Amino acid sequence: MRSTPPQQSAEGASEEAKWALPAKRREFEGSALIVKETEMRLDKFLKVSRIIKRRTVANEACDAGRVTINGKQAKASVDVKTGDIIEIKFGDKLSKFEVLEVKETVRKDDASGMYQML
Numbered sequence: 001m002r003s004t005p006p007q008q009s010a011e012g013a014s015e016e017a018k019w020a021l022p023a024k025r026r027e028f029e030g031s032a033l034i035v036k037e038t039e040m041r042l043d044k045f046l047k048v049s050r051i052i053k054r055r056t057v058a059n060e061a062c063d064a065g066r067v068t069i070n071g072k073q074a075k076a077s078v079d080v081k082t083g084d085i086i087e088i089k090f091g092d093k094l095s096k097f098e099v100l101e102v103k104e105t106v107r108k109d110d111a112s113g114m115y116q117m118l
Contacts, residue, residue: 038081038082038102039079039080039081039102040079040080040102040104041076041077041078041079041080042058042062042067042069042074042075042076042077042078042079042080042086043055043058043059043062043076043077044058045080045099045102045114046058046061046067046086046088048103048104048105048106048111048114049106049111049112049114049115050108050111050112051086051088051095051097051115052088058076059076061088062074062075062076063075063076066088066089066090067086067087067088067089068086068087069084069085069086069087070084070085071085071087074086080099080102081099081102082099082100082101082102083098083099084098084099085097085098085099085118086098086099086115095117096117096118097115097116097117097118098115098116098118099114099115100113100114100115100116101113101114102114
């Protein structure tokens with residue numbers, strides 16, 4: 001455990017709190033900390049975008065080597081960014097997607113706006 005409290009920055013947020021979320025971009029506007037989504041785990045992206053129905057199925061597909069990002073075989077924990085190309089092998093079919101945006105949650109009707117089929 002830490003014996004001294006975390007240092008406070010000029011913006012008012014502690015250094016630990018400011019960097020606690022590594023997969024998100026941080027911006028300062030005045031004295032407020034604005035957090036924008038720029039990355040997400042691959043298995044979570046596949047589930048949120050509804051490319052694959054369940055996160056466990058997405059995780060298993062990644063473990064089986066059926067998913068690649070930008071031509072490289074990807075594990076479920078790899079971060080997906082806007083502009084990445086995801087390829088998924090479903091049996092004999094190869095599906096290719098480009099990531100258009102990354103959102104933590106999205107309505108069912110808007111999920112297809114997170115990617116574009118290639």
